[in-house]
Amino acid sequence: MTENLQPGxxxxxxxxxxxxxxxxxxxSCAQLEQHLKQCPACxxxxxxxRGDAALLALAVSGPAPPQRSRQRLLAAxxxxxxxxxESLRAFAVRRPWWSFAPVFASLLxxxxxxxxxxENMSLKQTNDQLKRQVSDAENENQKAREIVALITAKDxxxxxxxxAGSPPAPHVKTIYQxxxxxxxxxxxxxxxxxxxxxxxxxxxxxxxxxxxxxTFKPDAHGMxxxxxxxxxxxxxxxxxxxxxxxEPEGGSAAPTSDxxxxxx
Amino acid sequence: MQNAESxxxxxxxxxxxxxxxxDEAAMEQIYDRYSGIVYSVALRxxxxxxxxxxxxxxxxxxxxxxxDVFDSSRGSLGAWxxxxxxxxxxxxxxxxxxxxxxxxxxxxxxxxxxxETGRKxxxxxxxxxxxxxxxxxxxxxxxxxxxxxxxxEIATKTGEPLGTIKTRIRTALMxxxxxxxxx
Numbered sequence: 001m002t003e004n005l006q007p008g009x010x011x012x013x014x015x016x017x018x019x020x021x022x023x024x025x026x027x028s029c030a031q032l033e034q035h036l037k038q039c040p041a042c043x044x045x046x047x048x049x050r051g052d053a054a055l056l057a058l059a060v061s062g063p064a065p066p067q068r069s070r071q072r073l074l075a076a077x078x079x080x081x082x083x084x085x086e087s088l089r090a091f092a093v094r095r096p097w098w099s100f101a102p103v104f105a106s107l108l109x110x111x112x113x114x115x116x117x118x119e120n121m122s123l124k125q126t127n128d129q130l131k132r133q134v135s136d137a138e139n140e141n142q143k144a145r146e147i148v149a150l151i152t153a154k155d156x157x158x159x160x161x162x163x164a165g166s167p168p169a170p171h172v173k174t175i176y177q178x179x180x181x182x183x184x185x186x187x188x189x190x191x192x193x194x195x196x197x198x199x200x201x202x203x204x205x206x207x208x209x210x211x212x213x214x215t216f217k218p219d220a221h222g223m224x225x226x227x228x229x230x231x232x233x234x235x236x237x238x239x240x241x242x243x244x245x246x247e248p249e250g251g252s253a254a255p256t257s258d259x260x261x262x263x264x
Numbered sequence: 265m266q267n268a269e270s271x272x273x274x275x276x277x278x279x280x281x282x283x284x285x286x287d288e289a290a291m292e293q294i295y296d297r298y299s300g301i302v303y304s305v306a307l308r309x310x311x312x313x314x315x316x317x318x319x320x321x322x323x324x325x326x327x328x329x330x331x332d333v334f335d336s337s338r339g340s341l342g343a344w345x346x347x348x349x350x351x352x353x354x355x356x357x358x359x360x361x362x363x364x365x366x367x368x369x370x371x372x373x374x375x376x377x378x379x380e381t382g383r384k385x386x387x388x389x390x391x392x393x394x395x396x397x398x399x400x401x402x403x404x405x406x407x408x409x410x411x412x413x414x415x416x417e418i419a420t421k422t423g424e425p426l427g428t429i430k431t432r433i434r435t436a437l438m439x440x441x442x443x444x445x446x447x
Contacts, residue, residue, distance in 0.1 A: 017434035022354065023408035023415045050347060051339065052437040055444060056409045057346035058377075059390040062304030069303070069317050070295060073324050077288060080329075 012042055020049035151186075151225065170222070172261050174201065174242045181235035183213060185226040190218035193246065200247040201226070202255055206238040213242070215251040240264060276341040276378055283331035291328055297378070298342050299324070302349040309353035309410050319352045342377030354412035393443030401436035404429050 015032050018024035024032065036043050150156055168189045176183040185201055193199065198217055202210040213233050216226040241264035245255045282290035302323055306316035323345060327334065334344055376382030394402065407418045415433065419426045 014430040014434045017437050018408070018415050018430060020437065021405065021408040021433060022351070022412060023418065023433060025414050025416055047339075048441070049437050051343065052441045052444075053405075053409060054340075054343040054347050055390040055393060055440050056405065057305045057350050058301060058343060058387050059394045060301075060304045060308045061391075062300075062307050065299050065303035065317065065320055066313075069299070069320055070292075072317075073295060073321055074288070074292070076321065076325055077291060077328055 009039065009042055013045075016042060016046050017049055020046055021053045170261060172201075172242075172244055172263070174263070176203070176233075176239060176242070178236050178239070181233050181237070183228070183233065185214065185216060185224070187216065187218065187224040187226075188222060190222045190224055192222075193217060196249045197246050198249055198251060199224070199244055199260075200251045200255075202243045202245065203233050203237060204240045204243055206240045210243070210255055211237070212251055212253060215247070277336035280331050280334060280336045280341065283328065291324070294327070294341070295324055297383075298345050301342055301346050301377075305346050305349045306353040309350060309357055309412075315356055316353070319349055319356060322352055323349050340377050342383070350409065358412055389444060390440075393440050396443055397436050397439050401432045401439070404432040405436040408433060 012032065012035060015024055015028060019029065019032055036046065170187070170189045170191060172185060172187040172190075174183060174185050183201075183203075187199075190199065198215045200215045201213040203213045204210045211233055214226050214228045216224040218224045241262055243255075243259045243262040245257045245259055247256055276294075279290045279294050283294070299320060303316055303320045306319035307313065310316050310319070326348075327345070334341060377386055397405070404418055404422070404424075407413045407421065408415070413421065415426060415429045418424075419429045422429070424432075
């Protein structure tokens with residue numbers, strides 16, 4: 001008697017026999033199981049081979065199990081029955097798979113709720129952090145506004161202190177940030193300008209021609225402030241020094257007069 | 265005291281049906297009918313009476329808790345229990361988790377195990393069939409079935425080529441089938 005295999009499936013015969021007695025290597029099992037899913041003839045032959053192998057088990061001779069095994073089993077069954085009311089036990093025996101759906105749904109909901117809770121806590125922490133950052137920024141902004149308001153207040157007194165006995169000299173302070181190209185200028189004791197003229201700030205780089213960095217005019221007290229909205233000076237310019245000249249109204253592309261003030 | 269005949273009442277399929285209604289008397293009949301086969305197989309694999317009793321307990325409790333794991337339309341309950349006992353004993357021997365779900369163990373065997381007389385005849389026939397198999401084929405088959413060795417492990421243990429072991433196992437199963445089919 002031979003296997004009842006489909007023609008062309010003889011190559012599975014030995015693997016089926018090994019699989020039937022649990023002797024097929026794990027690596028080959030997956031491949032055969034894939035084939036079994038699609039081949040009813042090989043599945044049928046596997047069942048027959050398992051039946052053949054079962055004869056080995058039936059042929060075993062040995063002593064009868066001890067009586068205590070029977071008592072142990074019946075005690076375990078009785079204990080199981082006592083642990084469950086009749087109605088529940090009957091339900092458990094006949095329970096279809098879909099009757100567990102509510103349990104799975106509850107478990108999924110619980111997991112989802114825990115994940116949401118964790119997400120919520122994380123968002124709350126982020127929110128608190130952002131609030132603190134906004135609060136800090138508002139404080140700094142307020143401080144800056146107060147400084148600007150004081151400097152630009154029409155009734156504010158601007159007093160520059162110089163060495164006793166020396167006449168007040170024009171003084172310009174320039175702040176330049178290379179990373180952004182932004183700059184700011186604060187000047188005091190500037191001499192009044194002739195009509196149609198303006199002061200112009202120049203950035204003199206280490207290499208190349210002076211770059212115009214904004215124009216400014218002093219007020220009645222000789223004070224001036226300048227902070228160009230859009231920096232004309234490229235960022236990361238290597239600065240040699242700053243200088244101020246007097247130029248025609250509107251400023252010049254290159255200095256047209258002598259340097260009045262300079263500093264590095 | 266019950267005699268042998270009174271214990272034999274009820275076909276396997278009917279007993280399985282009664283198990284679904286948690287009928288303890290049905291469970292007792294199944295146990296009395298097949299515990300000898302189950303225990304012998306477990307003892308043959310494990311060679312330890314205590315461990316074999318544990319397998320016996322586990323196999324019958326599993327059937328009690330879920331009788332639907334056995335499909336009575338597809339074969340003999342006795343042969344199925346014997347194979348499940350063998351699988352669980354091998355798992356215990358190799359100290360591993362159960363590798364095969366009992367629901368996936370489907371087998372077909374044409375022998376009458378439901379009544380004591382038929383059972384005795386079938387078992388004697390199986391023993392005779394096994395005795396007819398050449399020793400080298402029988403050894404390869406028994407190393408796989410009772411020791412849970414893979415064909416590679418059997419080849420290493422016996423010093424035989426891998427292909428030879430494969431052929432011997434298949435030929436031995438076919439010889440068993442042929443011998444059982446003979447009248």
